[in-house]
Amino acid sequence: MSVTPEEQAEQAEALLIHYSFDLGGKPAYQIVANWTQNYEVSWLPLAIIEALYLGRYKAISVGQILAHWKRREEPVYHFNSEFERLVSNNLPPHLTGNFTEKKGDSTAVEGSQNDVKIPPKKSDRTPPPPIHYSDFYEKLKSLLNVDLVSGQD
Incomplete structure (x- = not known):
């Protein structure tokens, strides 16, 4: 139809x-x-x-x-x-009807499911290293030690 x-x-x-x-x-x-x-x-x-x-x-x-x-x-x-x-x-x-019904032409639909890039789930990503292994943690720890030592005077 x-x-x-x-x-x-x-x-x-x-x-x-x-x-x-x-x-x-x-x-x-x-x-x-x-x-x-x-x-x-x-x-x-x-x-x-x-x-x-x-x-x-x-x-x-x-x-x-x-x-x-x-x-x-x-x-x-x-x-x-x-x-x-x-x-x-x-x-x-x-x-309702088939909106994509063609009238004898062969217009291709661009972007098949194989072309779609799905971002990885959060669980698939490499987790960041634990904070105690980072430079930031060491710097923060040393700042805290300095503040604790200077605060005791």
Whole structure:
């Protein structure tokens, strides 16, 4: 089932509202209408999901993503279908759908899970040496000894 441009614009508006994007005081329908004038309508829900994935909850961030994609002449998103499904499950049933459904093109999704660099857990890091092995400890100890000796006079 193909999603119409009107439904894609509705999806974009619903995502902005449902996920409480900072809209800069403008109504969601007005922002979406402005984006449809400058960008591919099919990119709008994708850009909003990408912003969610990146933790950027402002309409201006979505606009930056869309502008970047326009310069590249294709959407390049980093979320996977599982994330897309989780996001779209929270929309009204008539607005859920496969946002990443392609129309016969083979636009690649940049950034597979193998490309993602996960920082090591704190437990995986080399622990710092105990304080009694550091120069700081020795200097502090000598200062304390000096203060104790001079305070006894």
